[in-house]
Amino acid sequence: MAFGRIPRFSPSFSPAEALSAAASLLRADAAEDAEAVAAFEGRFAELIGVPHAIMVPSARYGFYLLLQAIGVGAGDEVIIPGLTYFAIPAMVPLLGARPVFADVGLRSHVLDPEAFRAAITPRTRAVVPTHLFGTPCDMGAIQQIARENNVQVIEDCAQSTGARYKGQRVGQIGQHAYYTFGLTKNITTLSGAMVTTSDAGVAARVRAALAGAGPTPRRKLAKEVGTGLAMWAATHPALYWATVHPAVVIGNQLGRDPIHAPFGEPEVRYTTLSSSYHSKGGARAAQAKVGLSQLGRIDALNGARVRNGRKLDVALAHVPGLATPTYPEGAEPIYMSFVVNHPRRDALMAALRKRGVDTTIGYMSAFGDHPLFQEYKRDCPNASAAMRDLLHLPVHPNLTEADLDHLIEAVRSAALEVG
Ligand SMILES: Cc1ncc(COP(=O)(O)O)c(C=O)c1O
Numbered sequence: 001m002a003f004g005r006i007p008r009f010s011p012s013f014s015p016a017e018a019l020s021a022a023a024s025l026l027r028a029d030a031a032e033d034a035e036a037v038a039a040f041e042g043r044f045a046e047l048i049g050v051p052h053a054i055m056v057p058s059a060r061y062g063f064y065l066l067l068q069a070i071g072v073g074a075g076d077e078v079i080i081p082g083l084t085y086f087a088i089p090a091m092v093p094l095l096g097a098r099p100v101f102a103d104v105g106l107r108s109h110v111l112d113p114e115a116f117r118a119a120i121t122p123r124t125r126a127v128v129p130t131h132l133f134g135t136p137c138d139m140g141a142i143q144q145i146a147r148e149n150n151v152q153v154i155e156d157c158a159q160s161t162g163a164r165y166k167g168q169r170v171g172q173i174g175q176h177a178y179y180t181f182g183l184t185k186n187i188t189t190l191s192g193a194m195v196t197t198s199d200a201g202v203a204a205r206v207r208a209a210l211a212g213a214g215p216t217p218r219r220k221l222a223k224e225v226g227t228g229l230a231m232w233a234a235t236h237p238a239l240y241w242a243t244v245h246p247a248v249v250i251g252n253q254l255g256r257d258p259i260h261a262p263f264g265e266p267e268v269r270y271t272t273l274s275s276s277y278h279s280k281g282g283a284r285a286a287q288a289k290v291g292l293s294q295l296g297r298i299d300a301l302n303g304a305r306v307r308n309g310r311k312l313d314v315a316l317a318h319v320p321g322l323a324t325p326t327y328p329e330g331a332e333p334i335y336m337s338f339v340v341n342h343p344r345r346d347a348l349m350a351a352l353r354k355r356g357v358d359t360t361i362g363y364m365s366a367f368g369d370h371p372l373f374q375e376y377k378r379d380c381p382n383a384s385a386a387m388r389d390l391l392h393l394p395v396h397p398n399l400t401e402a403d404l405d406h407l408i409e410a411v412r413s414a415a416l417e418v419g
Pocket residue numbers: 057058059060061084085087088130132156158159179180181192193278
């Protein structure tokens with residue numbers, strides 16, 4: 001913390017990792033790329049405890065490839081939580097199938113097993129338990145319902161790489177899973193994602209679908225290295241208070257969030273796969289090397305989030321007007337986000353900014369009644385209620401004890417101020 005200012009986010013990678021990626025980008029040839037990517041996939045599979053891991057350009061494309069590989073097609077249904085990232089339900093109609101939204105727990109924000117059960121029809125082929133905000137779903141109940149109804153389980157681990165449910169890493173519990181490693185995730189490969197599966201046939205079909213894509217363009221990865229270094233510098237305590245924080249305050253006074261607006265991805269309904277800018281490009285050694293380095297400290301990075309999150313859970317439990325998250329029994333969250341709800345959310349955010357704390361509403365959407373998915377309309381009251389007044393408090397691994405104490409005091413006094 002410098003001058004009592006706390007950024008909403010701080011990256012998990014080091015400048016050394018970014019610079020070694022840049023060096024590898026200049027040097028590595030196709031053989032070195034293939035070797036490094038295979039090493040990263042092998043280490044990742046070992047970490048999660050699954051037989052097959054395959055690097056893909058993005059989680060959404062990985063999800064598409066998994067659906068295709070398990071034979072989802074015209075007339076099939078895929079159950080997706082009503083609170084998630086738009087790009088996931090957007091993949092399902094590309095295969096001629098229907099996304100069917102099922103509600104989440106009001107404060108857990110993750111798939112409600114009974115809502116999943118109620119959404120099953122004879123056409124249901126798969127369910128996507130999404131471990132949102134780093135919180136594992138109630139996988140015991142979900143697995144049982146899925147088994148009874150012959151539904152395949154594809155875990156969405158985009159926000160929970162390394163988290164556990166009853167001691168098992170998420171991604172190992174269902175038959176298949178996907179993860180993503182963009183610059184803002186809990187571990188990063190600059191850009192890129194992974195799918196895992198326990199099914200050798202599915203793994204072979206995913207690999208076959210990826211064959212022939214050229215490598216990710218060097219220029220795209222060089223841009224990620226540059227953006228990553230800029231993020232690291234801009235959120236560093238020595239610079240943040242004097243640069244980004246004033247921009248956030250002024251931007252918000254002018255009615256525009258200067259971080260969310262330029263970096264947020266516009267929500268669209270894809271009409272073809274190629275309209276998703278994530279769909280092409282084989283992984284390179286530069287990504288795999290950063291990934292390997294990050295895997296070496298994933299439990300330390302997640303552990304710092306857990307320490308911070310648990311402290312917030314306790315300290316903010318009884319703040320008037322504020323609802324803190326709940327967690328399914330057996331879930332061991334990694335606090336990718338610390339999400340609270342408050343009926344005067346916008347006023348609370350402004351009061352926190354005044355106290356030097358930047359927060360965000362994040363980039364999830366409620367999909368029970370979303371304009372992009374009108375033909376799949378289905379009541380998800382908890383998802384809609386949660387989205388209306390939700391905000392993310394800082395919980396990133398670079399927070400110090402002094403930051404946390406300042407944050408807790410700021411939330412308590414801001415909540416009193418807004419009433
Ligand atoms: C829960 C969730 N699922 C899926 C995705 C999609 O990941 P990608 O951008 O790699 O396609 C995201 C993106 O952050 C996400 O938060």
